[in-house]
Amino acid sequence: MRRHPLLWKLAFLQISFCLLLTWIIWTWGVSAERSTYFLDQADRLYLARYAQQAEDAWRNEGHAGVEGFRRRLSSEEDTWVAVIGPHLESLGITPLSALESSHLTFMRKLDWPMSRRLQDELPFVSIEFPDAPEQGRLVMQLPERLLPSGLTPWTHVLSHGVMPTLLAALLGLLIYRHLVVPLNHLRDRADSLRADDLDSDGPGLPLMHRRDELGELASAFEHMADRLRHSLNQQRLLLRTLSHELRTPLARLRIAHDSELSPEQLRERLDREIGDMQRLLEDTLDLAWLDTERPQLPTEPVLMLSIWEALCEDACFESGWPTQRLICLLGTDCCVQVHLDSIAQALENLLRNAIRFSPEHGKITLTGWREDDRWHLCLQDEGPGVAEADLERIFVPYQRLDNSTEGFGLGLAIARRAVELQGGRLWASNGQPGLIMHMTLPVSS
């Protein structure tokens, strides 16, 4: 099951953004809008003064005074005005008409929001007499000029346009920082690869430590760069070594050709040099094949004893050793699940090496024991062994130790690749005396 951390991150960002936007519009927008529907303080005082005047008129001059005040105010403010008592009756001389009474059904106080939302009508404001609110109140339709303007278009643009735009831009910036900046790092890395800057390991992409899809991408990228670096190095090494190793036998051939050798001697020299060159080429291609193709080889149950016997037959032919010097302590119970040809090639290379470095009358022994689901095999010779520091170096292709005079340094590298392809391991240690080659191979079930 694939995790999708980046998906969750992006979803989280988007959801947060949406919630924030809704919240801001809901609280800030609505309160801003509402606040603009209230009369400001000066207008409230201005209107309250009219109530004071109405009260004064009522108290001093009674119905007639009120009537006069109502008419004057009505014409001054060009609006409908009434002064009513506690039972909603007119305190002036003319009683209220039915239409006028209906104006009294929904009156607003001074500190209520004003809007013409209802029936597109200016609101009716009720202002109690300041000194004796129980005796009556002034009711007037709010003059047009005092009506709060509500939200201006500019405020609308600000609250519903500019602010969400800014927030969205911020969100975009966050996503960009999160996604594209790392990709730019990756691109820089790719550019440096394009410029053949393969050897610098770079600062290692900080991206690789991320635990999301981009982190995986970075790891995959680094892996690819690694393979590329490896195979380019391999290629350089191959060219360098091949040209060097081929020049040597060619030089020998050229000299042999120019010197006065008898036909038999010349034929023998030819045979030897051609054999050398052919072996170098085959080993090199073998190693390159194992290295670059990493082939999946079919495995089968194989008796190690039989491989050993087959190899010993050849080895004794080649080296002139009596078979008694090659000892196998494995029984017929040592059966491993391997690709026969590769493992035979690996063991043959190890055996050849052991024979080459063996002293006169030295013996070579193959032993082994079972460790869980593997066989641990040991091939020990009685040669000089290898310095501790060089125990790993001998497996590096084309590396020859100082005391080695023949071969190309490919045998052990090929053997190690071959064993690793079977899921096994190959390493060396020094014994008492000689060198021990350790090899683990999967047991055949």
Added chain:
Amino acid sequence: MTPTLLLVEDDARLRNDLDLHFQKRGFAVTACQSGNQGLAAVRTSRFDLVLLDIMLPGMDGLSLLEALRDVDDTPVMLMSALGAEQDRITGFTRGADDYLPKPFSLAELDARANALLRRTARLHAPQTLGEDAAVQFDDGLQDVVHANQQAGLTCSEYRLLMTLRERPGEALSKPFLYQQVLHRIYTRLDRGLDVHVCNLRRKLAAIGVQHLQIQAVRGQGYILIDVNKA
């Protein structure tokens, strides 16, 4: 009767050398330098053996091989400079009877050519086997019985023993044994036959068969020696 050989190889020097070599060995050689010439030759006459380079100008060796297989089952040996690691890629040489990576020695070429010719000859005249007093060979069970003990041979091991027994005292080449016993082409790194030989020796020894010995002959192959008859 003079055996006939078709040689298709585009490298002029190699073609001439091989031509001369096989003529010296008594073959009637038809040498071609391209796949199309080779195809024309195959359509006009029959050959005992075809030696075919894979990389050819025009029609390549594998296409020629395919065309040839439509006509008859002449043994075909492919030659190629594709390198030894390609040996392991099976299926690549499908339809060919043998595969020889370049460079090869004339001795190797001869051994393989002989193996192919011998196999054809053997198909036409099956050998009769001599009797063995001590050991019973059970074709049905594909096993060997000695002193009432079964050796427990596998089919390949039994086939190997019987193939060797057909010509006791004669070294049989690895290319021949691979084709005859394991039904596959012998390649440089192949150890299958060697391991079968070792297994067979051990199983024969286990049931006390002492007089039949399988010996390796350096550079030639394996030989079966019957100590009782020698």
